[in-house]
Amino acid sequence: MSVDLSQFIPGFLEESDEGLQVMETSLLALAPGDNETINEVFRAAHSIKGGAGTFGFTGVAEFTHEAETLLDAMRNGSVEVTSARTQLLLQSVDIIRDLLDRAAGGDNALPPEAQALASALAQAQTDSSPAASDSGDEPSAQTKEPSVQDTAPSATQADDLNTGSAIWQISFKADPSLLATGNDPLFLFQALADLGPLRVQVLQDTLPALSELDPEQLYLQWQLQLDADCSEADIREVFEWVEDDIELEVSRGGADDLSSATDTAQGWQIRLHPSEDLLHTGNDPLLLFASLADLGRLDVQAHFERLPDLALLDPSALYLDWSLTLYSECDEAAIREVFEWVEDEVELEIQPLTPAAPEPEEETIEAVPETAAEPSAAEPSPAPQAAPAPRPAATAKAKPAARESSIRVDTGKVDSLVDRVGELVITQAMLLEVSQALEELEHPALEELQKGLLQLERNTRELQEDVMRIRMLPISFVFNRFPRLVHDVSQQLGKQVELHLEGEHTELDKTVLEKIGDPLVHLVRNGLDHGLEGPEERQAAGKSATGHLWLTAFQQGGSILIEIRDDGRGLNRDRIRSKAIERGLIDAQAQLSDQEVDELIFLPGFSTAEQVSDLSGRGVGMDVVRRNIESLGGSIELLSNPGVGSCFTIRLPLTLAIMDGQLVRLDQDPYVIPLISIVETLQATQAMLVSLAGNRCLLHFRDEYLPLLRLTSAFGLAQEQPLQPGCIVVVVESGGQKAGLVVDELMGQQQTVIKSLEQNYRRVQGLSGATILGDGSVALILDIAGLISRNVDADTALIARQKNEQQEAQA
Template structure:
């Protein structure tokens, strides 16, 4: 069992969250513009993220990280104070600074030397926005004295009006307003006035709620930034407003004690009066304050949600245990069915309750691993910037559906394929700025990332508004590399899919981004390893879209238990649009062995699952049952199976790690009778059927593999 994480590990985990907030804040500032009303709040959020990283790094002696973060936050502070305007050039520098800050955090976490040259280049650009005074301050940052003599008297004090209204959550989290006031009093002269108007009548008073608010007047020579730092850890737990007073400020006086106002109007809660002789209160009059207090409580319960950091290995063990629980439930169900008990037996009802409970546990455990794709999309924004700089193009990224939740393992293993596809979109998809202007387009290209849940799967799309695929060039390159015959007649979708062939590349020269022949085939293999599929659609002059379809989880799925030539298999329900029991008159023969079925006026190709898996039947193929599936780019197809036995939830077991890859099969599972059943991949079955031509070669038979897997 792994030990608890160290404080240093916790710091770097918090850095990941702070860097995500930094990227989100910069994107929001860029989208809203520097003149928007919410821009100041966004800049404050970005500043707090950088400042928090700096503070934690200082505690661990990470000097390079501290120095960079200090310069970064100093420039941000100038934007907060209005000395600088976050124009397009400064925003690009902020994005680069955020990337470099992430690099420094990663280097410190892995205890490896950081790229000092890259950090120095960004640091020098940041320092250009700082005046001589700021540069001198940086130089003597560690050697600043604490001389409070005559030199301090030349500083002009400012007066700040502070409105501070705590929420209930502030007290629940253990914060004490008096400590905050003491910290303010050390900065100058502080006047405190309490607002007691929010205190309800005695019978509606809740001692655990927050009713008091304070107005504070502070005269100090310190900056407003330092005041925000004092309230940094309670800003989400209170209503806070700090404004600089326009009136002339009095001369500063030595710090003293806080002079709290007389609260004589409040009842003395230590000496409660005898209420036995008092008349009964009016129920209507008493109900109103209580209801008001309830509404206040309902509105003011805010603040960060409690979270618990758990080692991922523990979650994985829990998921595996839940998977075995589901298998055990299926086995018990099988044994009870074999007993042929009456349908009214109590054990049947209890077993159904057991089944529902196991499913609830499984869904709850899977929800623990579910994470939004937002961090992945934020990482892609950095890839777009780097690819744009490398190619001399300008591009922006637009995201949609970044709150869509996916299994954490899927997100981690999808990072590399998406990085390659985003780079390709910038390098190959987008035109140069001059070419875009000539085509009547915005010189800045757009890379769009979207995610959504549909039909029990996760759909992720990477699209660009470039020139689209050059199919003539793709086909010519494939012919030149002997990937297809010279006389091949291919449809547009078939030409597009040539991009997924191993070693295919249309780049004229090797660069940092492309040209080495390691391309979309790696992407396709990575997506298929996750149980998903990838497809392309493109329009000349309008751009291209790469679509990735993935399962919600890699642990369990809902499927039909079917028979294929005396073999028991499972097919995912999410892939099935409709089931059809065909009539002989609806089936039409095409060529020698192929068939189509007429469904509502449309002809759909029939795919014999047994034939495409290489399984021999003892007799002629039955009409069976057809499962209509929609595949991309083949469209609708009908999979012929012999029978459908049951619908159940099955636990996914990897074949590639335990045995090997079988064409048309994505994984395996254990049924209630203890036997192994293969989980079919409808997409690949359709592709096998379309590729079963003499020129392409028949799909390899898997009868031998099936016998090895199921042990028969």
């Protein structure tokens, strides 16, 4: 059966992106002597290199190999950990990310910048490179064999470097949850077999009774004997991906057999040839071996002759055969009883063991050919891999018992599930309305029907909340990019900056999370460039030379708040005002409050930068930030204190799929106003209504004059009429602007399942979507930002004129 490996590439790219994030975060925190962090970075690079080789991404594999070699030299002490080498590795992360994008598009060549950095990495692998040392100390001539420093080796380094063959005794005990992490001992044994002849003895001391056996747990242990001229570090490197899930003992031993006393004892030779579909039936050869081990000591030898070429390999099929040696006085019937559950799926040959038992070197697991570097069917994994699947380095320290299992699900499937649950919510609401309409019938079963519907309502709401939580991700997925950004930009600007991340575990809808990244980048870069001063300026102002930038997220009601705060110079309002006048954005005679001056930075084309740079000065940024945030149904506020600092506060909805809304009536039709946009609802008095030319009015609200928008006439539902006292006004806010929406009736609040107008009809200005009510009717959802920008700009100019006249009269 042929398998298309390209189907696994998206999963590999996603895992590689996580690995690169781990590398970047760890490198920024790396300090000399921190071997644990170096190992974490090394494991991430090693995983990317291995996966790249699997999919034929030769450029990625070659370049990552150079970075991995430098990391290996740093962790075994051959070279020092310096800021110059760390900077090279940080640059490598960017190159690897670019190479992965190129490889996904079919380009495996190394561009010139990658070749240059690869040469720099190779040069930095010795102390003789001037660029590799910060202090300029004399280079050290010492070089070491790369080694894994997981635990202190039991043999001396000189012994490890011997070139002669040696017998290694390996005791391997796995945590019961090993299989749940996507790892399989068979892959470990295959990797060991690459080093030399291997004998495997299965131990079943911890195997529970059948009634207590959990088929997803691993109860077996192994005693291994490896005849190889490798070092102990080479052996431990095979197990480094699962080091937190196993107990491993490695020692040099004599050439004796694992249990030589039983080599000539009575026993059986078993040849096992399973069907390729054995795993599909829910059976696992390891469980069969465990049952055999109950009868006596068992030696296992795997054969790989059936492995196809890589292009034809099916990762869910089983291509292995086994030769088993069972030292036991049992009869043949007892052996066949072990296999009776799979007798239709295997070919079994059983022969008595002759006194001249095979020599240990004949009972070996043969080295895996290159085409078998991918997973055989011993493990039905979602993607081919040459070694046990590594866990993300960020969770490598977690205890196995506390680790939660997870699966990768395409977001399209999650979105489809959300839609289905939304339909269920609508159906439940419809049934509840029907039951209320039937109350007049006084049917004896009506009460039971209503009880059932109320229970359905509770269950539906809980299901809805559970499904929505599937879409929720911690905001750390966005925050994690900023340590590197702050590190690079502060170095470019010559500033000392300390970044503080708070509330990284706050969860946000995946769709919102994906779209908020760019606005946050703009705000952080703006704070670094404009907000924070240089070291000399800060010290002259009585501050510490190091500036501080806070990125904080927390939940408040049904919204998520994100604060970007600094302890810099704050906004220079005089400069902002003069720039706005210079660019014709405001009138020179305009009287603006401090808050209104601060809001000018969000105007299109506004910038106070004296010269254009790659960081700022083009007049594109803050207006885009506000527009992108408002497109998510959110808002942004700014507070600044000169000489103390500035704080941008972003308010976002938890999700874009479901929202809380205020249901209103316009003429005969229901509409929904997002609750997050509503400031207040009121009945307008005569004193509140300020007439303008024609039938237009302003609303005098809390010492402010707000534009009034009659929605019935704006949507063409009715002819415009003069406003009368007692009309219902909903005060809304978006982008720092407030307005009053005149409606005919307030109908109550409810959660609404948002349906896209663009996907089901077309884009309509002033409307952001639609929802289906319990009675089956459709209610349109108002786009507050669009309504304000489209309908109240002219009124805003009149308000400014009225405000200036009022201030002049008071003067």
